[in-house]
Amino acid sequence: MVPARVELWIGGEAALQAFDTDEASRRRDELAGRARGEGLERLAAWMEADEDAEARRLVAALSLSPHLAAVAERRPGWIDRLFDLDAGERIRRIVADLAAPVPSDASESAEMCRLREAKAEASLLIALRDLFGAADPERTTADLSDLADAAIGRALRFCLGDLHARGQLALPDPADPEAGCGLTVLGMGKLGGRELNYSSDIDLILFFEPEAPAIRDPGESVEMFSRLGRRLVRMIGERTRDGYVFRTDLRLRPDPSAMPLAIPIPAALIYYEGAGRDWERAAMIKARTVAGDRAVGAGFLRDIAPFVWRRYLDFVAIGDIQAMKSKIDRHRGFEGIATAGHNVKLGQGGIREVEFFAQAQQLIAGGRLPALRTRRTDEALQRLAAGGWVASDVAAELTEAYWFLRRVEHAIQMVADEQSHTLPQGREDLLRIARLCNYAETEDFEAALLQRLRRVQARFSALFSEGRTAREDETGVDALLEDEADPAALRWLEQQGYTRPADIGRIVHRWGSGRYRAMRSDAAREQFVAVLPSLLGAFAGGADPDGALLAFDRFLEGLPSGLQFFSLIASNPRLLDLLARIITSSPRLAETIARRPHVFDALLDPAFFSELPTRDLIRERLDAFLADARFFEERLDRLRIFASEQRFLVGVRLLSGALEGEAAGRAFSDLAEAVLHQVLEAVEGEFARAHGRVPGGRIAVLGLGRLGSRELTANSDIDLMLLYDHDAEAEVSDGSRPLPVSTYYARMTQRLISALTSPTAEGVLYEVDFRLRPSGNKGPLATQIGAFRKYQAEAWTWERMALTRSRPVAGEARLCEEIGEAVREAIRSHRADPLLSDDVADMRARLDVQKPPRGALDLKRVPGGLTDLEFIAQWGILTGIVPLDFVGAPTGEALASLRESDRRAEELPAAMREMTRIMQILRLGGDSTFRVADLPGPLADRIAASLDIADRSGIEPQVAHRAAEVRAVFAETIPYRGGASD
Known part of the structure; x- marks a missing residue:
């Protein structure tokens, strides 16, 4: 009789049904007989009684799987053990035993037998837990992967120990052969993702660091580690009387027909960077170090990341x-x-x-969004959903x-x-x-x-x-690429609203002639043909289809390469309308796309329209984008890419109405501040490598003008001043090429300017202006904080006006605080200046004469325009009417504070808001448009919308009305003595 409490510890509640009753009965009798033959009376009696639901489930499983039945019947003790030990715990113990050190007297045959026994028992238990419902598929794949990791690691440790014993390797720690051995084993595919199949090959690649100290003879290292690789494969994959461990495949390595089994990492990196293909990028998503030298593996995966995770969205x-x-x-x-x-x-x-669904989108966006760089398929889907992709x-x-x-x-x-x-x-x-x-x-x-x-x-x-129209649904307009007078295509153009279809046909035909760089490759042309009908349809949706197409033609002519761009819009048709709006209304943004098409990537972020680019968010993304930059120039290029992309992103949000002018000014400024912080840090570190550091040295950058007041536009220069401090007794830097202190900081400032302004293939970061430093162009590029204080004590009124729009934007935190206090003291100490108001008024009068407005929308020069508003705000701070807390604040905020104490300023914040919105939108179009009639229609409409007026005809009257209000307040508030334009 079977004791009532006897039961197997497998778990789960899945009800298994046998294949048929005869097969079930045969499997029960066979296992019970084998158990009795080995003296396992408890198991035999339990099976024969057939009174336990667990027994019936076990019999059902064996009837369904001849493989599991054969394993159980060969080793019934593995089943009997489950009366005393939970199956999940036994699996963990098997894995832990494999991870233990290999005995010094172990033989290869004994290790191969041990590995096969461990694999067979663990696989049986993993299968039973899966079938009984005790483990879901995720747990099953993880258990199989852990088992494979442990088996590979044990076989590798045996091989490494043998090489060390033979004097071919000098392991740093023979008790831990993998540590410092120089060889790393990457698990690929499902093993890399810890998603291994029940009966799967394991895909491995062997890389090694040729300069690892463990290697005694570098000239023999390739052959030595390749022999190890063959031995490893035999120990794991060869089928013996005990079975096999895992079938092993090394063909995912670079160029397997030509490369050795073990590949030096420098050679692998050269291959991937020069000849790597997209399927290899997809494969590397799952790559994971499963055995060997973990540090070498981590270093390789870090170095290969730029190949896998491209900086641009890759459609x-x-x-x-x-x-x-x-x-x-x-x-x-x-x-x-x-x-x-x-x-x-x-x-x-x-x-x-x-x-593939997950990996394609990981490859597209993983370069920009590190959160998508996960090996597991289910995690990738979860993160793609979390990010809105x-x-x-x-x-x-x-x-x-x-x-x-x-x-x-x-x-x-x-x-x-x-x-x-x-x-x-x-x-x-x-x-x-x-x-x-x-x-x-x-x-x-x-x-x-x-x-x-x-x-x-x-x-x-x-x-x-997505975005690819089936051939039978296409319009036939791609025929124009071959025949500019194709009648059906011209009729379709006319039906869409093009007023000069023949001219449009000639332009489209020119696109197919191969004269434009973007259209020269067959692959680019194929993508372009796929998107052409949708593209022409998008332009036809505007008020001026012919003008829109001409603008796109200019854009296409300047596009250096078309494959990525056409692939992007082919895969994302929702971008076509936005592209049409950009090209027809903002030459500046269109020029950015043409020069660097990858900036269009940012528009694909699902959070594009709803997300406000805050300072913290910008810094977080910039840190992630720079994380794997390996050297100074690469860091600068990544900064250029990021800045260009983010400026474009803010500009498109502004153009689309997702952002208004005052918010755009803050976003442009926060971006510049984040970039400056990183550039200053990179320049300072690079400079210190050559010249050391000045004892007690500290540096900071003071932002002035629109950067200082957080009102940058899409094309603003940035006004900067670099200040420094150091120990009183310091005279030279402490590097191998020391410099005198003043020279040190002057040259570092030159390096900073060069990093910001030097044009490269990735463009220019920012144009900068250092003329607001003490003594202007005649003064030193970098200013010591004490000299700054001394100079500001005697500064001109216009210089103190500039300080009202200043704030430290990068550098050592304590020095930034000291600079901020020095600025406030310079303003505070001159409040009683009797000529202050006269100076401000005279300055504005001279500008009226010297720089008259060039049109109704020349908002900086027009009487009552932005300059009047800025001067009033600056005057308010200098006189103390506006608190010093508003130094470095946006002009509109300072004017709102002024309004609290002077009711004459009641309308000034609203005027500033409207003119800021106009200025920000105007700057998307360029620098030389000063009348509504000269604006692209969509840009004028966007301005009207931002002012909440009916149409573009009301823009100039509204500006004139606001300017008259502002000039009247200026004349009443600040003693004004006349000017030619008054």
Whole structure:
């Protein structure tokens, strides 16, 4: 009789149904007999009694899987052990035992036997937990991956220890052979993602650091580690009487037909940077160090990151991944969705489509968003949803389908321990798979499977066809690329609203002639043809289709390369309307896209319209973007890329109405401040490497003008002053090439200016102006804080006016505080100056004469315009009417404070707000447009909307009205003695 309390510790509540009663009875008798033959009476009696639900589940599992039955019958003690120990705990112990040190007297044959026994027992228990419902597919794949890691690590430690014993390696710590050995083993694919199949190959790549101290003979290192690789593969993959551990594949290494099994890291990096393909980028997403020298592995993955995670959004990757999937379909003959005979990994709607769905979008955006750089497919979908790249319901749907399909995949492989992903054709064999997946009937299983396959296939197809119009739905306008007078195409253009279709036809034909750089490659032309009908339709939607197309023609002529850009808009048709608006209304933004098409990437962020680019957010993203920059020039280039992209982003938000002028000014200024902080830090560090540091040296940058008051526009220069301090006794820097203190800081300032202004392939960071420093161009480039205080004690009124729009924007925190106090003291100490108001008024009068307005929208020069408003605010701070807290604040905030004490200023904040909005939008169009009639129509309409007036005809009257109000307040508030334009 079986004791009542005897039960297996497997767990789970899944109800398994046997394949049939005869098979179940045979498996029960066979296992019970084997148990009795080995003296396991407890197990034998428990099986024969057939009174326990757990026993019936076990018998059902063995009846469904000949492989599991064979393992259990060969080693019934592994089942008997589960009466005393939980299966999950036993799996963990097996993995832990493999991770233990290899005995010094261990033989290769003994280790191979031990590895195979461990794999067989762990695989049996992992399968039972999976079938019983004690482990979900995620836990099953993680357990299999942990087992593989432990097995690879143990075999590698044996091989490394043997090389050390033979004198071929000098391991730093023979007790821990992997540490410092110089060789790293990368797990790829599902092993890298800790998502291993039940009966999977493991994909490995072996890299080594050729200068590792452990290597005794560098000239023999490739051959030595390649021999180790062959031995490792034999120990793990060779099938012996004890079975095998894991089938092992090393073909994912670079150029496997030519490269050795173990590859020096410098050679690998050269290959990836020069010849790496998109499928290798996708493969490297999952790469993980699974054994060997962890430091070497981490260093390699860090160095390979720029290859995998490109700085720009990469929509060519979508086409390449789609091509890979199509090649798989053609090669394997996969067509349609079915159940019998369907490949759940590579077939349509299968696992690979879920993986490609996630990986394509990871490759597109992972360079900009490090959060997307995850190895696991389910985590990638979750993070894509969190970032708004994928709808949350789509991510949840694909994740559920993914794990369902992985469960089916495991069931297929549990039948005979074969690396198969294909469902059987026969109905009886299909029933076996259904019941392994806990479906009693084949029909229920097929319905559930088909539902998931169709969902996946639909989502995958939607991603890879978005923006691509089917041929039968196209308009035929791409025929104009070959024939400028194609009648059907010209009729379509006319129907769309183009008033000169023949001229438009000639322009489109010119695009196909190969004269434009962007259209010269076949790949670029293919993408362009795909998007051309939608592009022409988008331009036709505006008020002036012909003018819009001419503007696009100028844009296209300046575009240096078209493949990435055309791929981007082909994959994101929602961008076409925005592109049309930019090109027709903002030559400045269009010029930015033409010069650097990748800045358009930023518009694809799902949070684009709703997210306000705050100072903290800008700094957080900049830190992430710079994280893997390896040297000074790369850091500067990344700063140029980031600044250009973010300026463009703010400009487009402003153009679209998502942001108004005052918020844009803050965003432009916060961006400049974040960039300056990073540039100053990089320049200071690089300069110190050559010249050391000045004892007690501190530096800070004071921002003035529009940067100081956080009112930068899209094209503003930045006014700067560099100040420093040091120990009183310091005379020279302490580096290998020391410099006198004043020379040190002057040259560092020159380096800073050069870093900001030097043009490179990535553009220019900022144009800078240092003329507001003490003594202007005649004074030293860098100013000591004590000299700054002394100079400001005797400064002119206009210099103190400049200080009212100043604030420290980068540098040592304590020095920034001291500078801020010095500025406030310079202003405070001159409040009683009897000539203060006269000076401000005279200055404005001279500007009226010397710089008259060039049109109604020359807001800086027009009487009552921005200069009047800025002068009033500055005067208010200098006189003490406006508190010193408003030094460095936006002009509108200072005017609002002035209004609290002087009711004459009642309308000034509103005037400042309106003129700021106009100025910010005008700057998107350029620097030389001063009349509404000269503005692009959409830009004029945007200004009217920002002022909340009916149409563009009201802009100039509104400006004139506000200017008259402001000039009247100026004349009444500040003694004004006349001017030519008054």
